Amino acid sequence: MSGTLSYPIAEVPPSGVRHRVADGVYWLRFPLPFALDHINLWLLEDNGGWTVVDTGLGVRPSQKIWKGLLAEQLDGKPLTRVIVTHYHPDHLGLAGWLEQETGAEVWISRGEWALANVICDSPEVDTIERLRGFLGGHGLSGDDLDKVAGKGNGFRRVVQPLPSAPGFLSAGDVITINGDDWAVHVGCGHSPEHVCLYRDRDHLLISGDQVLPTISSNLNVRAAEPDADPVTDFVDSLKALRDKLPDDTLVLPAHGLPFRGLRARVDALALHHDEQLDRVQAACRERPQSAFDMLPVLFDRKLDVQQLMFAMGESIAHLNCLMQQGRVQREQVEGIWRFRG
Numbered sequence: 075m076s077g078t079l080s081y082p083i084a085e086v087p088p089s090g091v092r093h094r095v096a097d098g099v100y101w102l103r104f105p106l107p108f109a110l111d112h113i114n115l116w117l118l119e120d121n122g123g124w125t126v127v128d129t130g131l132g133v134r135p136s137q138k139i140w141k142g143l144l145a146e147q148l149d150g151k152p153l154t155r156v157i158v159t160h161y162h163p164d165h166l167g168l169a170g171w172l173e174q175e176t177g178a179e180v181w182i183s184r185g186e187w188a189l190a191n192v193i194c195d196s197p198e199v200d201t202i203e204r205l206r207g208f209l210g211g212h213g214l215s216g217d218d219l220d221k222v223a224g225k226g227n228g229f230r231r232v233v234q235p236l237p238s239a240p241g242f243l244s245a246g247d248v249i250t251i252n253g254d255d256w257a258v259h260v261g262c263g264h265s266p267e268h269v270c271l272y273r274d275r276d277h278l279l280i281s282g283d284q285v286l287p288t289i290s291s292n293l294n295v296r297a298a299e300p301d302a303d304p305v306t307d308f309v310d311s312l313k314a315l316r317d318k319l320p321d322d323t324l325v326l327p328a329h330g331l332p333f334r335g336l337r338a339r340v341d342a343l344a345l346h347h348d349e350q351l352d353r354v355q356a357a358c359r360e361r362p363q364s365a366f367d368m369l370p371v372l373f374d375r376k377l378d379v380q381q382l383m384f385a386m387g388e389s390i391a392h393l394n395c396l397m398q399q400g401r402v403q404r405e406q407v408e409g410i411w412r413f414r415g
Contacts, residue, residue, distance in 0.1 A: 079287055079335035082324070086331070090139045092117055092147050095332060096278055096324065098252050104130040104139060106164055108380060110289075113164045114328050116280050119252045123154035127271065127280050128328060132167030132232040140168065144176065155251075157243070158182040159282030160265035161190040163232040165328065170235035180237035181249075183260060185267030187240060192298070194230045201227040208297035209386050213366030213410050221379045222386070243269050256280075259315055263308020264291040270315070277323045279336070285312065287330040290343055294387030295394060305351070305395040309344050316340040347392075351401075354392050358402045359415035365389040 083101075087093035092100040098119035103112055116127040130136040144153065153176045158166050161182075169180045196204075205223040214222065243249070245260035249271065256271040261284040271280040283291045293304040321337045333339070350372060357363050357371050368389040369377070377385050393413050396402040402413045 078338045079333045081287075081331045081333050083332045090142045090147070092143075095326065096276060098254070099278065099326070101326070101332070102126075102143070104136055104164075106131055107133075109378070110329055112329065114326065114330075116326055120154060121252055123152045124148055125155040125157060125251050126153060126172075127157045128159055128165040128282065129156060129168035129172055131164045132171065132234065136168055137171060140172065140175075152176060153178045156180045156237075157249075157269065157271070158186065158240075159270070159280075159284075159328070160268040161186040161193075162265065162283070163229055165282065166190060166236075167233050169240075170233070170237045173237050174235065180240040181243050182237075182240050183244065183267035183269050184242045186265060186269075187242065189266055190233065190236065193227070194233065194236060196227055196230075198226045204297045205383075208300065209383075211406075211409065211411055212386060212390055213364030214382075214386055215366075218382060222383045225379065225383070259318070261308070261311040261315060263293055263304040263306075263311060272319060272323075277320050278326065279319060279323045280326045282328045285315070285325055285336065285339060285343075286327045287325070287333045287339065289329070290346055292384045292388055293391045294384060295390040296387070300390075301394060301397075302391070303395050303398045304391045305347055306398065309347055312340045312343060350392055351396055354389075355396055355401050355415050358393075358396070358413050362405070362407070362412035362414040364410050364412055365393055368393065 083095055087101055087103050089103060089105055092102055095101050100117040102115040102117055106113055113130060118125040156169050156172050156178050158169050172178055173180050202223050210219055243258050245258060247258040249256045254273055256273050259270040259272055261268040264283050268282055268284050270282060270284050293308050295302050316337050319336060322334060323336045324332060324334055325336055326332050353371050354368055365386055369385055372389055373385055397404055402415050404411055404413050
């Protein structure tokens with residue numbers, strides 16, 4: 075699914091060590107305790123200090139790495155600004171902690187900030203009840219439903235403290251970092267208002283999770299917006315980004331290696347989701363299907379509890395997309411939503 079890509083920077087930096095990838099731009103790699111086992115942060119020289127894009131998961135091992143970075147990897151200069159691409163915990167998780175530790179300003183889009191607060195404010199019992207009702211209504215049941223819903227509000231535990239008073243970024247904004255202009259592009263689908271940063275002078279894109287080299291970002295339907303169509307939102311915003319930026323752009327993603335071949339990658343991602351939609355529609359033509367029934371159609375591997383939650387959201391997303399396109403119809407049968415082609 076990678077398209078025709080090139081990887082000009084094959085050396086992966088060890089955790090806690092910066093690695094130069096462009097003028098004034100350094101790669102930091104932090105571990106994650108998931109199947110997706112790392113996140114890339116981007117450290118930018120900034121007028122006598124530093125700006126970092128994304129923060130890592132809000133857990134003590136990541137705090138320890140950051141303490142080493144602040145003490146040994148910043149050339150004695152302060153961290154003055156934190157830019158968060160989107161609300162997910164591996165990106166937002168340590169923003170509030172870094173604000174407290176360093177006094178750095180935090181910047182994020184309004185949509186991401188609003189959703190982060192909504193999730194953090196949700197009581198544990200409400201989160202569990204909402205997950206059980208929503209995913210149960212799409213066919214998840216028994217021990218699987220108990221395990222997924224039983225995770226509760228895990229988000230809140232790995233993003234607090236939230237930043238106290240962040241600044242807000244919008245599409246079309248320009249951020250000046252070390253005398254360079256970085257244009258703000260906003261994508262959606264993976265999250266509400268995902269910030270990407272583009273430096274025109276050397277065609278450099280910090281893409282977060284919006285464009286990844288080897289996997290598609292998770293497209294999740296949440297219980298609060300049960301009829302959302304993140305597949306269409308994601309593909310449309312990717313194509314808009316592809317049409318704005320040159321193909322020789324060096325993409326600095328949140329996961330995987332930096333790469334060139336933006337247009338090929340966007341086209342491959344769009345094709346991937348078209349193929350997924352076709353597979354789901356074909357299954358729904360054979361017999362009415364729930365989102366749970368679609369998991370083996372969309373995923374060819376065994377799913378752990380966390381992956382199962384994301385997979386259910388993605389399955390619902392593709393069914394909702396087909397429903398919006400008029401390619402399937404939905405009906406509730408014995409409390410379960412079933413889709414037929």
